[in-house]
Amino acid sequence: MVQRAELDLGLVVASHGRHYVIETPEGRRLTCHPRGKKSDCVVGDRVRWQATLSNTGDQGVIEALEPRRNLLYRQDEWKTKSFAANLDQVLLLVASEPVFSESQLSRSLIAAEHAGIAAHIVLNKTDLPQAQSARERLAPYRAMGYEVLELSLQARPDEARALLGPRLQGRTSFVMGPSGTGKSTLVNLMVPQAQAQVGEISRALNSGRHTTTATQWYWLDDTRTSALIDSPGFQEFGLRQIEAAQLSAYMPDLREHVAGCRFYNCTHLHEPGCAVRAAVQAGHITESRYRIYTEIHEELSRQRW
Incomplete structure (x- = not known):
């Protein structure tokens, strides 16, 4: 053997x-x-x-x-499945238009926190009038410590490339973006040979069959030290690997107040002396973030693998 x-x-x-x-x-x-x-x-x-x-x-x-440093899951209506491993960072792409889903953004950040992967929010289409509204919606995330990169992939591609390049150098990065946010534009901007690499993969996978890959690895440089991973059709990270009782630990704005709760096993839903709900009432945690917490907590409480 x-x-x-x-x-x-x-x-x-x-x-x-x-x-x-x-x-x-x-x-x-x-x-x-x-x-x-x-x-x-x-x-x-x-x-x-x-x-x-x-x-x-x-x-x-x-x-x-070989042993993994980390692992991400994706989920749909029916199942949860692992799909990418050993990442250095996640780029969460949103745009001024269409209006982004704060729930989807929060779920992505929770998944990255749980996996121990650095996450960065990329706001695209900042040349549009709706950009200020998007900035305001992202203000709580800046306050939590998340970096928000602002760019215009189509209007100012050279500026976008100069901003993203140093952050991708020497790292393996996963890029996620709902339809219409400019993810394909980002991939093609940062990987000029993207279509060639896709073709290479298709040929390797087979000899004549029509095959598509759910997740694609792109090298950004000839030295193969920087990589970008894209997952076409990707909708949502899986969270079912997280215990409901641990959810608040992966939401920085809630985590900041947990120690002040009267009960050590507080669910932050109904217990007296809950510092998290007090922080919501005081405006330190936004109503939308707390609503997202309660929705995910309910999902995790009733759905286990």
Whole structure:
């Protein structure tokens, strides 16, 4: 039996079903499948693999998964599934128009907090008249300590590239943005060869079939030290891995007041002497943020994996 340390190391850069595109340290890409029926790999994973002969057209088999630094989940109406690992930061793209969902933004920030990943809010289309309203809605997040980067990807692309470039350098960044916020524009601006890289992945995944990948890894530089991960069609981070009782710990504005609650296991919903609800009444926590907390708390209380 081959020892783990003797197996080749690879980076998962794309997936389709049980087929994964693995990149070697030298930059070669090949298609692999996991050993056994279970498939736990996600884009960003480091894996151990070895070459194999297969009638599926795959060139290797994944034998082991290296320890992860972090892991993100996505969810839809039916299920929660892991989809990206080993990230340095998350860029949450919102825009002056269309009006962004504060609930979706908050859920994204909670997911990043739970995973221990730095999160930055990127406000696009600041050239529009609606920009001031968007700034005002984001003011509580600035006060919590989140960086809010303002740019206009289409109106001032050179300025946007100069602002984003240093923040992406040497990091693996995941970019999320609802439809209409300019996520594709951002990816194409920062990765001039984006379409070529997509084509490369499609060819690696297969030889003639029409395949699409849910999550895509892009290199931003020739030295392969900076990467951007995009997930087309991505709607919402999964939060079901979080216990309802721990939710407030991942919301900085609530977390600041938790120690003042009378009861150590306060849910911040109805208990007397709740410092969080007192902070809401005093205006230190916005009504919308507290409403989002109660909605997510209810979801987590009734839905467990």
